[in-house]
Amino acid sequence: MTTPATANPTGACAPATLPALCDLVHYRGKQGLCTPRAAIVVATVDSLDPRGVESGAVPALDSAEHVHLWVFGPGSAGFAEFNTPRGEAPDGEAPTASTIPPGTWCRPPSHHLKEPPMQKPSAGRxxxxxxxxxxxxxxxxxxxxxxxxxxxxxxxxxxxxxxxxxxxxxxxxxxxxxxxxxxxxxxxxxxxxxxxxxxxx
Known part of the structure; x- marks a missing residue:
């Protein structure tokens, strides 16, 4: 399976890491509001029990980029979102809650690949x-x-x-x-x- 690419803040494309159980991500609501919501990945294609899917207890996932989420919000206990795809930003833009399509998830900004800062020299290094x-x-x-x-x-x-x-x-x-x-x-x-x-x- 080919790993998809995501844009970093400089506009270059880099391989995107697949979601993993318990990853913290940003979710953009289906209404299209740009305010990011914190969410946690509660199921991936690797963690989902196929017996639960077969019995109808939990929805299937369409791909390795789709996840089940538990979405948090201020003043609420949160809610579930099922089979949520990774959001793709327009060309040259980093994926954020304001650039991905409604009803999708993305990594928090700190996860976007970028050049590490130049190290500073000191005596003894x-x-x-x-x-x-x-x-x-x-x-x-x-x-x-x-x-x-x-x-x-x-x-x-x-x-x-x-x-x-x-x-x-x-x-x-x-x-x-x-x-x-x-x-x-x-x-x-x-x-x-x-x-x-x-x-x-």
Whole structure:
């Protein structure tokens, strides 16, 4: 099954995660009011008991994007909405309670995919630094400790190559980037004189 795409705040499309039991989502009422209501996913295609569907105790779900919801509202205990589809926003817009069709759900804004904020350097933090692979066990980058911060994008480093006969090396005024790709984009040939943050895991 193909995972649908959803728009992020920058307008780019990214894969949408399938709903899961107990997910908190926003629901737009069938009357079309743009005020979002908080809702919790109480059934998905993976959690729905087929025996309940066969007996008529609970409605079936049309797809993996359809869910049964319990919708909350101020001053009320809430109500059930069955077989509710994920709402699609117009092209280039993020799905919110004001952009999705009535009677649909979407993720809260904090769930829309977006670039993580640039990390800020400080003394003692670990980054990666480009090195000659011949001096580093065949690998072209080595861990380094930040020893001095000039600004958010310029640092001094103590580099630790992976070689028995190589001592740590001081490097000064090293440009700091968010990723290796960012560093290589600045210097397209050869090893960049640059550091970058280890990948987020």
């Amino acid at each position: 670990i980054v990666l630094f480009a090195v000659d692979p011949r001096m580093n066990g065949g690998v072209d980058h080595a861990p380094a400790v930040i020893t001095q911060v000039w600004n958010d994008n310029l640092i001094n480093l103590q580099v630790f190559p992976n070689a028995n006969d190589t001592r740590s090396q001081l490097r000064t005024s090293v440009p700091l980037h968010e990723t290796r790709e960012d560093a290589e984009a600045v210097q397209s040939t050869g090893l960049p004189y640059a550091a970058w943050w280890p990948p987020r895991v």
